[in-house]
Amino acid sequence: MFAYANVDALPIYEERNKKIVGKIDRNYLDKGVLSYAGVMGLQADTGLTASQYTWLGSIYYAGYIVAAPIHNRAFQAFAPSKWIAGCVIAWGTVLACMCACHNFMGLMVQRTFLGALEACINTGFSLITASWYRKYEHGSRTGMWSSCTGMATMIGGLIAFGCVDGQTKHDTAISSWKILALITGLVSIAYGICMWFFMAPSAVEARFFSEAEKMQAVKRLRDNHQGAGSRQYKRYQAIEAFLDIGTWMYVVFVLSSQIPAAGLVLLQSILIKNLGFTTKATLLLNIPQGFISTLCNLGFGILADWTKQRSGSAIAAGIFSLFWAALSIGLGNVAPFYKKYGQLVAYFFMSGSCSTVRFIVISMLSSNVLGTTKKTTLNSIVFVVLGAAYCIGPQTFRDPPYYAHANISPIALWTLPILVLSGFYMLNRWENNKRDKLQTERGGVQEKGTANIEFMDLTDKENKLFRYVR
Incomplete structure (x- = not known):
């Protein structure tokens, strides 16, 4: 990296920059199976109670919590792209093994391993985004890869429908949910193998770049002041992460x-079916929700980069979800099936947008945290807490079939993130203004020894040339 960073590369004109970003985008290449399986006969085939089914959702994230710090340490020691590819291959293998599970205990073990392997995805993609893109490209690029969650929901709904329809017509001995697990597992293995061979570990190792383009790809990241990354564990950075109010x-x-959001993800198909739809209709009705999720993640991510207001875009996304949650609860309070199509539309928008704000905040992690050890430590903390939230979430859905108590929780809880995001905006603006004032007082001259500070592994507290994304 330093060899490419310290040479006098050609100036990066906008046309050349777009060409380089285009090449990076082309290189940038679930747990949803349980939600579909819930209406495809899983509970009946394995003798699950409603409580045991929700525990399958929670145990997934018990594995996630344990594995998240391990993955984050591995990302500092190994190339994130290779580690993720290996986990995707293993994830597909474990998912395919779901078709061999026939009771609650077997499913609990299988789901624990799935959660442990998935823990690498969001945090790994966050690190990859930071190492390839400029900070005001992070929001839209995070929106791009997170929108694939919605695409997976749409495609998964179609595959699940095909599995149910095929089993009904041909009366196969194997259950439709087992066919679904086998198909999606094998596809994941194939995709993981492709990631291993075709996803470049870094810009300087990218085979699709010429030598000049490698230098330009590194040079265009100078304004991030995020360094070239370090494989050395720095204890003081880990301590700083724990002491940082952010x-x-x-x-x-x-x-x-x-x-x-956790409960909505696990029970999305069951919630739709409980509005009075058939199994096949329920599986197809996951498609609109996936489409809305794709649009929200991509749209709000692009808005964040276009306006250069990451917190503002996240607040807008949070208010958007809160509105549809209130509408869904309002319609449902009149009567369980009152205007079920109105409830369905409100549910589509509520569940389709409920994770958007989280992905925008993940892009803030990519942009606003410097120092490799500090970033991986913060990622460990955040994603362990995310696992805990997803463990707790399904347990709030304990009053079937209408889940009246659980439907109130979004209103109570989704107001707080909006306040936190407002706090982030004010804190980051105050810190940037303080640094601007300090630099002006020093005549805009860089501090001694900071000529190449952007290629040092400093934290955001040490690097005074760095500015936070608001």
Whole structure:
């Protein structure tokens, strides 16, 4: 990296920059199976009670919590792209093994391993985004890869429908949910293998770049002042992560925003079916929700970069989800099935947008945290807390079939993230103004020894040339 950073590369004109970003985008290449399986006969085939089914959702994130710090340490020691690819291959293998599970205990073990392997995805993609893109490209690029969650929901709904329809017509001995697990597992293995061979570990190792483009790809990241990354564990950076007030603001944000979202993700198909739809109709009705999720993640991510207001875009996304949650509860309070289509539309928008605010905040982690050890430590804390939220979330859905108590939790909890995000905006603006004032007082001259500070592994507290994304 330093060899490419310290040479006098060609100036990066806008046309050349767009060409480089285009190449990076082309290189940037679930747990949803349980939600579909819930209406495809899983509970009946394995003798699950409603309580045991929700525990399958929670145990997934018990594995997630344990594995998240391990993955984050591995990302500092190994190339994140290779580690993620290996986990995707293993994840697909474990998912395919779901078809061999026939009771609650077997499913609990299988789900624990799935959660442990998935823990690498969001945090790994966050680190990859930071190492390839400029800070005001992070929001839209995070929106791009997070929008694939919605696409997976749409495609998964179609595959699940095909599995149910095929089993009904041909009366196969194997259950439709087992066919679904096998198909999606094998596809994940194939995709993981492709990631291993085609996803470049870094810009300087990218085979699709010429030597000149490698230098330009590194040079265009100078304004991030985020360094070239370090494989050395720095204890003082880990301590700084724990002492930073921003860390605990992220913790409050994740808990309050994701506990309701967790239950919606696990029970989305069951919630739709309980409005009075058939199994096949329910599976197809997951498609609009996936489409809305794709639009929200992509749209609000692009808005964040276009306006250069990451917190503002996240607040807008939070208010958007809160509105539809209130509408869904209002319609449901009149009568369980009152205007079920109105409830369905409100549910589509509520569940489709409920994770958008989290992904925008993940892009803030990519942009606003410097120092490799500090960033991986903060990621460990945030994603362990995310796992805890997703453990708790399904347990709030304990009053079937209408889940009246659980439907109130979004209103109670989704107000707090909006306040936290407002706090982030004010804190980051205050810190940037303080640094601007300090630099003006020093005549705009860089501090001694900071000519190449952007290629040092400093934290955001040490690097006074760095500015926070608001």
